[in-house]
Amino acid sequence: MFYIQDGRLMEKEYLIRKWLANDLNEEELKAFELLEDHDLHIEIIESAQRFKASHFSKVDEFEKLEDRLSDETPVRELNWVRPLMRIASIFVIGFGIYFLFLYNNLTHIQTMAAQKTTIELPDSSTVTLNALTEISYSKNRWSSKREVKLDGEAFFKVAKGEVFDVITSEGIVTVVGTQFNVKQRDDYFEVKCYEGIVSVTSKETTKELLVGDTFRMYGNEISFSKTSFQNPQWTKDISHFNSVPFNEVIAELERQYNITVTYDTIYEKRLFTGGFVHDSLDNALKSITEPLELSYIVESLNHVRLKNSGG
Amino acid sequence: MSKDLHDNICDKKLFAQVYDKYAEDLHNFLYYKYGEQFNPNDKTQDAFIKLWEHCKKVTLSAAKSFLFTVANNMTLNEIKHQKVVLQHQKIKTRDYTYEDPEFLLEKEQFLQQYQKALSNLTEEQRVAFTLSKIEGKKHSEIAEMLGITQKVVEYRIYSAFDKLKSELRGFNI
Numbered sequence: 001m002f003y004i005q006d007g008r009l010m011e012k013e014y015l016i017r018k019w020l021a022n023d024l025n026e027e028e029l030k031a032f033e034l035l036e037d038h039d040l041h042i043e044i045i046e047s048a049q050r051f052k053a054s055h056f057s058k059v060d061e062f063e064k065l066e067d068r069l070s071d072e073t074p075v076r077e078l079n080w081v082r083p084l085m086r087i088a089s090i091f092v093i094g095f096g097i098y099f100l101f102l103y104n105n106l107t108h109i110q111t112m113a114a115q116k117t118t119i120e121l122p123d124s125s126t127v128t129l130n131a132l133t134e135i136s137y138s139k140n141r142w143s144s145k146r147e148v149k150l151d152g153e154a155f156f157k158v159a160k161g162e163v164f165d166v167i168t169s170e171g172i173v174t175v176v177g178t179q180f181n182v183k184q185r186d187d188y189f190e191v192k193c194y195e196g197i198v199s200v201t202s203k204e205t206t207k208e209l210l211v212g213d214t215f216r217m218y219g220n221e222i223s224f225s226k227t228s229f230q231n232p233q234w235t236k237d238i239s240h241f242n243s244v245p246f247n248e249v250i251a252e253l254e255r256q257y258n259i260t261v262t263y264d265t266i267y268e269k270r271l272f273t274g275g276f277v278h279d280s281l282d283n284a285l286k287s288i289t290e291p292l293e294l295s296y297i298v299e300s301l302n303h304v305r306l307k308n309s310g311g
Numbered sequence: 312m313s314k315d316l317h318d319n320i321c322d323k324k325l326f327a328q329v330y331d332k333y334a335e336d337l338h339n340f341l342y343y344k345y346g347e348q349f350n351p352n353d354k355t356q357d358a359f360i361k362l363w364e365h366c367k368k369v370t371l372s373a374a375k376s377f378l379f380t381v382a383n384n385m386t387l388n389e390i391k392h393q394k395v396v397l398q399h400q401k402i403k404t405r406d407y408t409y410e411d412p413e414f415l416l417e418k419e420q421f422l423q424q425y426q427k428a429l430s431n432l433t434e435e436q437r438v439a440f441t442l443s444k445i446e447g448k449k450h451s452e453i454a455e456m457l458g459i460t461q462k463v464v465e466y467r468i469y470s471a472f473d474k475l476k477s478e479l480r481g482f483n484i
Contacts, residue, residue: 017469020443021450037476044475047425048444057347059338059355062330068356069323069363195348211348228423273416 016041056230110134111152113258116235121146125164128155130183130234131255153183155232158196170217171202180209181232188248189217192227218245233275240275249288257281263306267292320374321366329374330359336456337378341386343441344434349386358382376458421482428478432471439464440471 015032018024019041024032035041111117111129118128122142127135133152141147146164148156157179158164166173166182170189173182178196183189191200193209200207200215205222207215214225225242233240239252247268250261256278274291276284285296285304295309320326334355341351358381362369369377429437438457442448443464450468454461 016472017465020468020472021465037480040476040480044425044472044479045444047422048441050422051426051429051441052445053339053342053351053441057338057342057351059334059352062327062334065330065356065359066323066327068360069326226423228419228426 106136106138108134108136113255121148123159123161125159126157128235130154150182150184153181153185153234155179155181155235171200174199174201179231185248185251187219188245191215192232194227194231214242234278237278238275239278242273243271244273246270246272246292253284253288257284257302259302259304261304261306263294264308267294267306319367320362320369320371325371326363326366329362329371333375333378334359337382339442339446340379340438340456341382343445344383344438345386345390346430349389351386354382354385357385375456379456417482421479424479424482425475428475431478432474436467436471436474439467440475443468 011031012035015024015028015035018028019032032038109117109119109129111131111133113131115131116129118126120126121137122139123146125146127148129135130153133150133154135148135150135152135154137148138145146158146162147167148165149167151168154166156164156166156175158175164175166175168182168184168189170184170187171191173180173191175196175198178198179194180196180198181190181192181194183191189202191198191209192214193211195211198209198213200209202215202217202222207224209215212226212228214227216223216225227242229240239249239256241249241252245268249272250263253259253276254261259281270292272288272291274287276287278284281298285298288294289296289306293309294306297305297307299305320329337358338351338355341349341354345351358378361381362374362377365377429441432440439453442453442456443450448456450461450464453464457464
């Protein structure tokens with residue numbers, strides 16, 4: 001009996017090895033398909049495609065590299081360049097201090113309802129603003145201090161460099177070269193880290209987020225979770241929520257479509273998981289109402305009322 | 312003009328062919344081994360630039376080995392200066408509908424676990440498995456890329472698969 005058991009074990013491993021090498025004959029294939037874990041075997045291989053490199057990172061075309069290939073052999077660095085650079089920098093700092101006192105105005109950028117925009121900061125970091133969001137920063141002081149004030153929701157791609165701060169009324173986010181999403185709407189504050197390390201300070205709590213981590217503060221409650229997306233859905237014109245209070249979901253719907261929605265207040269704090277698209281109000285409303293067994297009436301061009309399906 | 316394996320590659324046209332031949336494989340190798348955050352595309356470009364700078368001294372036949380070694384070292388250097396958790400990203404479910412949250416949640420959880428399991432593999436296991444099962448490379452091609460025997464490739468793929476299996480049981484998919 002021991003031999004038979006062993007024989008069966010060997011056979012299973014043998015079949016799997018051959019299958020992994022795409023080397024099964026017809027008879028062996030039949031036996032493989034009868035294995036107990038067959039579905040799991042197939043699922044593992046099929047789902048592997050989800051992690052394909054080209055979905056996340058692509059290599060440049062040769063043309064792009066060509067510009068960087070010099071036609072001459074590199075020359076030894078010229079010795080007079082460095083000292084000259086130092087002298088030049090003293091002049092620059094001199095003027096810089098002078099101008100600092102003159103020019104300290106802030107750059108403000110603001111989006112309206114149903115509007116998104118991406119802007120580039122002085123160091124080629126980019127910020128994508130969701131609807132009804134405002135940011136401000138100082139162009140002139142950017143090289144010494146990277147600081148952005150935020151009211152609303154934005155997705156940041158920060159170029160490597162010195163510390164980068166995002167200041168909201170609910171908390172401060174500090175990063176060094178990374179990608180993250182900050183959302184601050186009324187008393188809902190949420191930070192999602194998509195790349196690198198993000199440090200979040202809110203009230204007395206400081207927490208370091210790694211890739212995939214989400215920090216959330218709603219009212220006075222702090223919670224942590226994971227995000228499984230590699231950048232925020234809203235930048236792809238979908239809003240996705242994971243256990244978010246319904247009133248925030250409605251608020252986002254109103255911002256994206258520039259409408260107002262009335263509904264029974266008992267649903268306000270209900271936790272909602274799901275999402276809606278930004279390009280079809282009908283689909284969006286269906287997605288939001290169905291999970292809670294509600295229905296909707298579009299009462300005018302920009303007003304919607306939700307009610308119980310039963311009534 | 313026939314290409315002698317001992318030709319030097321300081322000729323732009325020839326160099327472009329070398330690029331087209333190895334760039335994507337090198338990039339994918341770095342991506343699967345170390346993940347996206349160490350910039351596999353940049354490292355690939357930098358390795359080729361180094362190759363160009365040394366084009367007089369590196370022959371065509373030695374180019375591949377040169378590129379992989381340089382790119383790998385560059386990435387290891389960057390890792391030394393950082394302490395970041397390695398994580399392989401996955402794509403969102405392409406057929407996203409909002410009608411069956413229960414099923415989607417299970418699938419999401421399965422993929423999250425898969426992601427963790429992938430990063431728990433050894434680098435060698437992960438590279439062999441992904442190059443074979445995602446990029447569709449033959450065992451012989453992988454062996455050549457990594458400078459190992461086919462038997463070793465098969466062993467690594469099987470070990471990877473076995474580990475993934477043990478970490479992914481118990482999901483209803």
